Amino acid sequence: MENKALVVIDIQNDITKNYKKIVDGINKAIDWATAEDMHVVYIKHNNLSAGTRTFKPGTKGEELVPEMKIVSDNIFTKSKSNALTSEEFSGFINNNGIAEFYVAGADATGCVKSxxxxxxxxxxxxxxxxxxxxxxxxxxxxxxxxxxxSKGCEVKELDEYMGPENLLHRRS
Structure with missing residues (x-):
């Protein structure tokens, strides 16, 4: 495995309905990452606050959506917006020498941003x-x-990461 990972954040049953617009793209990204010998990592949010109803541990809402391909056992849980706060995920990064990440998921203004x-x-x-x-x-x-x-991330569409042969195919 390379020292790269695709990280899919919070594509769970309780997430916004808008995930349906990107789940096919995420599945394509998972296929691409697998073909490129990258680690594929899934991050799940658990809401531990007493007053909330979503992302509760052990509920259907906190499960990964059934439409998404699951190709590894690299499923880590976080309870804060920043996935690096998951000790298991941080340990996985260190144990595998991962230094480069491709990020997909939800929510752009919340957990992905953090x-x-x-x-x-x-x-x-x-x-x-x-x-x-x-x-x-x-x-x-x-x-x-x-x-x-502005924070130093490269931002591109999946086809741009997949290479020129895919761009030519998309335009035809």
Missing amino acids: TVFNMTKSGYRVHVISDCVTSYDLKKLDEMYAYYA
């Missing part, structure tokens, strides 16, 4: 797959892409 910010701050190379990220507020996506870039 995770990519903290990854770049920690010195990792971070790529945000723009057409594999969603938000509760779709109008905020362009603003978030600009934010990610």
Whole structure:
């Protein structure tokens, strides 16, 4: 395995309905990452606050969505927006010498934003797959892409990462 990982954040049953617009792209990214011999990692959010109803541990809402391909056992749980706060995920990164991340998931203004910010701050190379990220507020996506870039992330669509042969195929 390379020292790269595709990280899919919070594509769970309780997430915004907008995930349905990107799940096919995420599955394509998972296939690409697998073909490129990258680690594929899934991050799940657990909401531990007493007053909330979503992402509760042990509920159907906190499960990964059934439409998404699961190709590894690298499933880590976090209870804060930054995925690096998961000790198991951070340990996995260190144990596998991962230094470069491709990020997909939800929510662009929340957990994706916090995770990519903290990854770049920690010195990792971070790529945000723009057409594999969603938000509760779709109008905020362009603003978030600009934010990610301002923090040192590369922001491109999946086909651009997959290479020129795929771009030619897409245009025909």
